[in-house]
Amino acid sequence: MAGVRAAVQAMRPYVPGKPVEDVQRELGLTDLVKLNQNENPLGPSPRAVEAVRAALARAHTYPEGSARALRERLGRLWDLPADWFLVGNGSDEVFRLLAEVFLEPGDPIVVPGTSFSAYRFVGELMGAEVVEVPLAGWTMDLPAMAEAAARHGARLLFLCRPNNPTGAVFPEADLRRAMARIPASTLVVLDEAYREFDTTPFDSRSLLLDHPNLVVTRTFSKIYGMAGLRLGYGIMRPEVLAPLYTARDPFSVNGLAVAAGLAALDDVEHLQRTQALTREGRAYLYAAFERLGLPYVASEANFVLFDAGRPAAEVFDRLLRRGVLVRPCGSFGLPTHLRVTVGTPEENARFVAALEAVLRGG
Incomplete structure (x- = not known):
């Protein structure tokens, strides 16, 4: 077999956000809130x-x-x-x-x-x-x-x-x-x-x-x-x-x-609905992080980066077991930060409730 190029051998493969299918297979969860890949919660037009x-x-x-x-x-x-x-x-x-x-x-x-x-x-x-x-x-x-x-x-x-x-x-x-x-x-x-x-x-x-x-x-x-x-x-x-x-x-x-x-x-109307949903969701998440005493970065995107003040992988795992999927940012060089996509009001509320429970040690 031909040898693999040295440049490829030295690379680390890209690791995307955890797929829902993997979570369902590994944990047997079916009721999931997917907030880890910055997708539009309204779906396509x-x-x-x-x-x-x-x-x-x-x-x-x-x-x-x-x-x-x-x-x-x-x-x-x-x-x-x-x-x-x-x-x-x-x-x-x-x-x-x-x-x-x-x-x-x-x-x-x-x-x-x-x-x-x-x-x-x-x-x-x-x-x-x-x-x-x-x-x-x-x-x-x-x-x-x-x-x-x-x-x-x-x-x-x-x-x-x-x-x-x-x-x-x-x-x-x-x-x-x-x-x-x-x-x-x-x-x-x-x-x-x-x-x-x-x-x-x-x-x-x-x-x-x-x-x-x-x-x-x-x-x-x-x-x-x-x-x-x-x-x-x-x-x-x-x-x-x-x-x-x-x-x-x-x-x-x-x-x-x-x-x-x-x-x-x-479909300009669909785009505008998504923009409005995102603005409202960001404001909701900011208020939740402030109430919980968690530093966050003011965002111009459809996600918010926040500092959990503890290993992100641990918080990610505990949220996951509550059916909430977010993105730990250790791969970005931020070991205590997580990124959460702005979802629907119901998804955002479920994320905040799960996060509060995790931070309480529940």
Whole structure:
């Protein structure tokens, strides 16, 4: 058998939030509240569900490879040409393609500490030198990341706004100052997976027009409730995007996902309901944490990071046995913190009641 590449041997596989199926099998629990993967508790738009049903009649045919209809729809939303958009199997595919196309073994990339592990993962997969810059408080240290990119000659630099798992954001002015210091040869990837939950968004389009080395990514997994369909996209200059098609699987995005995505973009009411639910749920969780004396991070995403003041793995396990599934953040380097997704009012109340019981030692 052929030997495994050294870069792959040195990697640690990505560990997602614990699946419900595993909990049901291991503990025999059926009544579960799933608040560990930042999913939309309202599910997908009813229009998206209906579009998937209609598209099933064409499931025996290959999808149009570039998702042209969706790219054109996104182009109208962003007021940009369709050839600025790459539709992927989740935004994760866009990250991987950028790494596969633009990184040689040993090339430096800059990633934020305490953030989404996919950035590090795609760099390590290509044998890149990963330069990790710690957060400043709970958000990106943009001056330090710009300095690291210039010092190391980074090929890629990843940013996340709002940041996962902290939910924190940085101002547009700070990003513009950083972009002025980052070499033009460094591709800056701004992951906006949670942007639609953000009450302080900035104009990503103007940044794309001002900075040819900027890539912005979005996903349908979060606010659009389509995590199981795997759909995301990247926006970038055509000269950056074109080479990605060489490495891209021509049918990586299935036709059902594209049909759902087109329908979801038209259902503004569903998006607004999700935003309102999230704002109300965050406020409810903040009040609960304050009542319990637990520090938390004010979030612009659909989750809240809090400090349980004791090993997170222990709290996670005790919550799990009460049928509440959250995310311990030891893998993010936060051994006493947990991240809880904002759920429905009933789910949020059940989480708080279970947390109170756990903290009391019940």
